Amino acid sequence: MRSPFDILEAYERRSLAHAVQLPERQFAQDLWRGVGYRVGKRHLVSDFREVVEIVPMPPITPVPGAQPWLLGVGNLRGNLFPVVDLKYFMEGERTVQQEGQRVLIMRQAGGDVALTIDELFGQRSFELDQDTGTGELASGRYAHFVDRAFHGDGRDWGVFSLSLLSRTPEFRQAAA
Template sequence: MRSPFDILEAYERRSLSHAVQLPGRQFAEDIWRGVGFRVGQRRLVSDFREVVEIVPMPPVTPVPCAQPWLLGVGNLRGNLFPVVDLKYFLEGTRTVQQEGQRVLIMRQAGGDVA
């Protein structure tokens, strides 16, 4: 008598013998890939190699005596990162906080992000 495991293993072998392989997805090194985003009226892009993650706006802890465009410090799985109002930094007007807003977490030379 065959065990349930033997029956499942045989079923998997039969299924895989009929499977069609999908074509491999390879990205050419010379093709640029990035993410687009908007800051005020400006449309900007960043290379994927510079982007760590895009996350919902985290709770932000203000930093005393910081520049006005620095909203504070956010925490992503135990890693602290500065939260910058890029619109205020570039254009001098604050970003209006809205539901569903996202934060683009970037790599920066000299900084570590896990």
């Protein structure tokens, strides 16, 4: 009598014997990938490793005495996290809330943080030879967070460092 494990092992051997070998997928080493979004007039991208997930805007509970750029606390699958208006933090101007609004969830020491954005573009990939000067993308407060840019899809995309943002003392002190 054969055990269930033996039966499964036989299935595996037979299926592998008939499997069509697919070509190995190669990724270009000189390709940069990230999530594209817009904050104000700036088109930005952040590295995939810095974005935990992208979700619809959660219901928000305001936090009394917090900085004006901290919209409040959101709840996602039972986890509480601060919701930050990234445009207000960076430019001093509120993000216009709209139906279908998305937020980027980023990880920082002490827990995740949601960042509001004006528009989500999804995955963006750039060849390293598309690297261009940061120009206006790194002006004002953005200068600390944007140190490179790529040109693609007819526009310049500033690489916005969410890890630098999460380590900024002002960002970490949301109490007014």
